Amino acid sequence: MSALLDGKVAIVTGAGRGIGRGEALELARQGAAVVVNEFDAEAGKAVVDEITAMGGQAALHVGDVSEIDDAKALIDTAVETFGGLDALVNNAGILRDRTLVKMTPEEWDAVIKVHLRGHYAPTHFACEYWKNNGRPGRIVCTASSSGLLGNFGQSNYGAAKAGIAAFSTIVALEMARYGVTCNAIAPAARTRMTEGAYGKIEGGDGGGFDFWHPDNVAPFVAFLCSDQAGSISGKVFGVQGDAVELYRPYESAAVIENGGARWDPADFADRVGELFETSGIKPEIENPMRRLRYSMTKRA
Ligand SMILES: NC(=O)c1ccc[n+]([C@@H]2O[C@H](COP(=O)([O-])OP(=O)(O)OC[C@H]3O[C@@H](n4cnc5c(N)ncnc54)[C@H](O)[C@@H]3O)[C@@H](O)[C@H]2O)c1
Numbered sequence: 307m308s309a310l311l312d313g314k315v316a317i318v319t320g321a322g323r324g325i326g327r328g329e330a331l332e333l334a335r336q337g338a339a340v341v342v343n344e345f346d347a348e349a350g351k352a353v354v355d356e357i358t359a360m361g362g363q364a365a366l367h368v369g370d371v372s373e374i375d376d377a378k379a380l381i382d383t384a385v386e387t388f389g390g391l392d393a394l395v396n397n398a399g400i401l402r403d404r405t406l407v408k409m410t411p412e413e414w415d416a417v418i419k420v421h422l423r424g425h426y427a428p429t430h431f432a433c434e435y436w437k438n439n440g441r442p443g444r445i446v447c448t449a450s451s452s453g454l455l456g457n458f459g460q461s462n463y464g465a466a467k468a469g470i471a472a473f474s475t476i477v478a479l480e481m482a483r484y485g486v487t488c489n490a491i492a493p494a495a496r497t498r499m500t501e502g503a504y505g506k507i508e509g510g511d512g513g514g515f516d517f518w519h520p521d522n523v524a525p526f527v528a529f530l531c532s533d534q535a536g537s538i539s540g541k542v543f544g545v546q547g548d549a550v551e552l553y554r555p556y557e558s559a560a561v562i563e564n565g566g567a568r569w570d571p572a573d574f575a576d577r578v579g580e581l582f583e584t585s586g587i588k589p590e591i592e593n594p595m596r597r598l599r600y601s602m603t604k605r606a
Pocket residue numbers: 319320321322323324325326343344345346349369370371372397398399400420424448449450451492493494495496497498499500520
């Protein structure tokens with residue numbers, strides 16, 4: 307029986323554990339040869355061994371995706387080992403949660419680097435490969451509801467993740483002419499990352515569908531990497547449990563104009579309320595994570 311990704315070559319970054327591990331295993335299960343990138347060599351090797359033990363093809367690339375030379379070597383590993391590249395799943399990520407006033411420059415830089423440079427660098431070399439070789443490609447980026455909505459204590463992480471959603475949309479635009487699609491997911495799952503940040507997350511104790519299991523993110527990612535998803539690009543999806551959501555992009559919700567003349571700042575006191583009345587959006591700060599359909603934590 308043919309599988310969704312027979313004959314394809316895919317890369318998953320940060321695939322040694324958590325969501326990336328589930329993605330690497332699913333892509334292999336669907337027939338792809340998979341390059342497992344990870345900066346923790348032992349965790350990466352364990353996933354390669356799992357894939358080969360189930361009869362799949364995998365290669366290990368140990369490196370930091372946010373380093374330009376490592377990212378170049380990652381794309382080269384796919385091409386040299388498996389003869390090409392069809393899909394890149396940018397997944398690697400870290401958290402350094404802290405409220406802004408307490409956040410050190412190191413905590414800011416580390417998160418921005420791993421996520422934003424860690425998306426830019428492999429995507430840059432993958433797109434260069436597809437453009438130069440006249441081959442179509444698939445990119446899946448990993449954003450987060452923290453970036454799309456905004457989560458307390460994550461100004462670094464949320465800024466990076468919102469940046470990734472924008473990055474993904476723009477890459478989709480630029481690469482459409484070469485037959486390359488690019489989409490972003492905002493996953494949610496019980497992993498080292500989320501249990502480190504929020505404590506124990508329910509499930510995993512056997513019996514019934516384990517909604518927050520990290521392997522639940524992978525099936526939709528495998529689909530996005532397939533030929534069947536060729537018409538889907540520049541979109542952001544929420545993925546968790548058995549639920550796949552489509553996020554609506556930022557859109558203008560209301561407008562006020564000043565009759566073709568430059569505004570006087572004093573006039574806004576009378577007019578700005580129209581924006582909120584027309585749109586139904588409240589002017590005060592709210593907890594935006596309350597808008598999540600599916601939440602791992604009880605959010606006050
Ligand atoms: N778990 C969630 O609920 C959730 C929610 C939103 C977004 N995400 C995103 O999903 C992705 C995976 O998260 P996870 O929960 O599986 O975390 P995780 O910590 O379980 O796994 C992340 C993996 O990435 C690796 N990694 C980190 N930086 C790397 C780098 N520079 N180069 C190579 N490998 C690197 C780590 O060693 C680790 O194995 C991340 O981008 C994360 O921000 C996760």
